[in-house]
Amino acid sequence: MQLTFIDLNSWIFRIGDRTLLVDPWLVDPMVFYGIPFLFTAYHRQAPAFTPQTLPPIDAILLSQGLDDHCHIPTLERLDRSIPVLASPSAAKVARKLGYQQVQALSPWESYALGDVSVLAVPGASIQGQLENGYVLEDTRQRTRLYYEPHQFRPETGIAEKVGRVDVAIAPVIGQIFPLLGEVIMGPQQALALAQALRPQVYVPTTHGEINASGLLPKVIRSVGSLAEFEALLAQHCASTRLQTPAPGETLDLSALVKTA
Numbered sequence: 001m002q003l004t005f006i007d008l009n010s011w012i013f014r015i016g017d018r019t020l021l022v023d024p025w026l027v028d029p030m031v032f033y034g035i036p037f038l039f040t041a042y043h044r045q046a047p048a049f050t051p052q053t054l055p056p057i058d059a060i061l062l063s064q065g066l067d068d069h070c071h072i073p074t075l076e077r078l079d080r081s082i083p084v085l086a087s088p089s090a091a092k093v094a095r096k097l098g099y100q101q102v103q104a105l106s107p108w109e110s111y112a113l114g115d116v117s118v119l120a121v122p123g124a125s126i127q128g129q130l131e132n133g134y135v136l137e138d139t140r141q142r143t144r145l146y147y148e149p150h151q152f153r154p155e156t157g158i159a160e161k162v163g164r165v166d167v168a169i170a171p172v173i174g175q176i177f178p179l180l181g182e183v184i185m186g187p188q189q190a191l192a193l194a195q196a197l198r199p200q201v202y203v204p205t206t207h208g209e210i211n212a213s214g215l216l217p218k219v220i221r222s223v224g225s226l227a228e229f230e231a232l233l234a235q236h237c238a239s240t241r242l243q244t245p246a247p248g249e250t251l252d253l254s255a256l257v258k259t260a
Contacts, residue, residue: 005251010022019056019058020136022062025068039215048247048248063134064087065089085113085118086103116136121158145165146168150183152189171190171204172204173222174186176222200240200257
């Protein structure tokens, strides 16, 4: 299993015999809801990949229909024949863009992609729409990865239904929005995730090297830090290792994850 961090929520997962492009944002800018004065973001440095320089992709995995997960300018530049696995809201966007193979997955629905099993699990509730996290399993090696870019929701029974995972990719530094509260989970909720799913490796997401402008960045408050979360892990969940790849860096987990 190899994980390449592109930036923010964007990843390339190499699991089993498949390569998945996750929540891709590869071209600038990113504008929320098509309203530049609300939120506009640019990469501080050019991403490690452009739509033209990506490796061969077996599927695109979209967790949410929001612009920072389902970035239309990026999706417009990718091959429409690539299969898309997505939350229902993101699947609607992919279909409108002309993608030929779109599989909408609601929570607890699964899909087989070669040697990789993709299970959608309950994710964040965005404007009344339940979005997705995912559990991906290499069915040959029996290794599993949990991906959630917003919030871990233990009340949905994820720990009971999923059990232990080998790798968790989820936020560590929280973001608090006015009136909405903690939209992106911080260190305490990340610790609850680690204690519930007991990953061998925890990899932060929903962070990166970006410049943001507009009304939203002025009122969003960050909570916690990587150092704080690492200290919490050492105190309460010492069996979990924190790995923090830089944008463009690839983690080879073969030496970090012990298989049964």
